[in-house]
Amino acid sequence: MARHNVSDSGRIFKSPVLEALTRTHIAIPLTLFYGSGAGAVLYGILKLQLDVAGSIGLFLVGAFLFTLVEYLVHRYFYHMEAGSPRKARIQYIFHGIHHDHPRDKKRLALPPVMTVVVAAMFLGLFRLLLGPYGWAFGGGFMVGYATYLLTHYAIHIHRPPKNFLSVIWKHHNMHHFADPDGAFGVSSPFWDHVFGTMPRDRHSKQGTAKA
Numbered sequence: 001m002a003r004h005n006v007s008d009s010g011r012i013f014k015s016p017v018l019e020a021l022t023r024t025h026i027a028i029p030l031t032l033f034y035g036s037g038a039g040a041v042l043y044g045i046l047k048l049q050l051d052v053a054g055s056i057g058l059f060l061v062g063a064f065l066f067t068l069v070e071y072l073v074h075r076y077f078y079h080m081e082a083g084s085p086r087k088a089r090i091q092y093i094f095h096g097i098h099h100d101h102p103r104d105k106k107r108l109a110l111p112p113v114m115t116v117v118v119a120a121m122f123l124g125l126f127r128l129l130l131g132p133y134g135w136a137f138g139g140g141f142m143v144g145y146a147t148y149l150l151t152h153y154a155i156h157i158h159r160p161p162k163n164f165l166s167v168i169w170k171h172h173n174m175h176h177f178a179d180p181d182g183a184f185g186v187s188s189p190f191w192d193h194v195f196g197t198m199p200r201d202r203h204s205k206q207g208t209a210k211a
Contacts, residue, residue, distance in 0.1 A: 026153045029109040030146055036119045037142030044135035055136035062126070062140025063147070070148050071191035075184040102156055102176050109149045148187045155186070174199055 041059050044050040078095035082088035098104075109115075122141055127134035151168065160169035168188070175183035182199035185192045192198045 024109055024111045024115075026109055026149065028112050029115045029149055032112070032115050033119060033142045033146035033149065036123065037139040037144075037146060040123060040135045040139030040142065042139075044132060044139070048132050048135070050132055050136065054133065058130075058133055058136040059140035059143075062137040062142075063144035064140075066141050066144030066148065067185070067188055068191060069141075070145075070187060071185050071195075074186065075197065079180065079184070099176065099180065109153065144187075151187045 041055055045052055045055050074095075078091070080087060080091055082091050119142060123134070123138040125134075126138035126141065130137050152172070155169050155172045160166040168186075171183050171189045171192075172186050179199040182197045183189065183192055184197055189198065
């Protein structure tokens with residue numbers, strides 16, 4: 001997979017209409033996801049009269065669960081084995097082009113149409129599984145996703161801060177510019193530690209085995 005430190009966006013579709021639908025300003029998905037997340041939990045508490053402590057607890061669990069989903073999707077879907085031209089095309093559309101053009105501001109998040117579909121799908125799923133409390137859990141999940149988008153955007157567009165958050169910048173930059181087969185967590189390296197996909201750990205084990 002090619003990786004270039006460039007700001008141009010490349011092209012996915014020949015159709016100018018489809019091509020336009022692949023891009024978005026980061027403010028749009030952030031507004032939709034933070035708004036739907038906050039609205040969902042407030043709807044449960046204020047309208048459905050759900051327990052406040054329980055709702056806040058499920059909200060936090062939902063936000064934490066998103067970090068696992070983020071890791072799994074990035075590792076197994078975005079970096080799927082492209083065993084056929086069709087899979088290679090899907091992988092490139094969803095993620096490969098991002099590795100080719102990591103500084104393209106308009107392709108660092110799902111476009112608005114997909115954003116609405118994804119938000120509605122997950123909120124509906126959690127409502128089905130958890131009943132009324134699905135609003136709180138789903139709200140946390142939406143906020144978790146929005147926070148991931150904000151983090152991902154900041155990493156690619158801004159210089160790393162001179163504080164503890166610089167670890168997140170370094171972790172994701174390792175994935176892009178050193179080892180695309182590791183460091184799959186974006187908002188946190190937590191799941192890379194859990195599942196053993198920290199690049200340094202894996203290389204250390206290989207070096208020990210060879211020795």
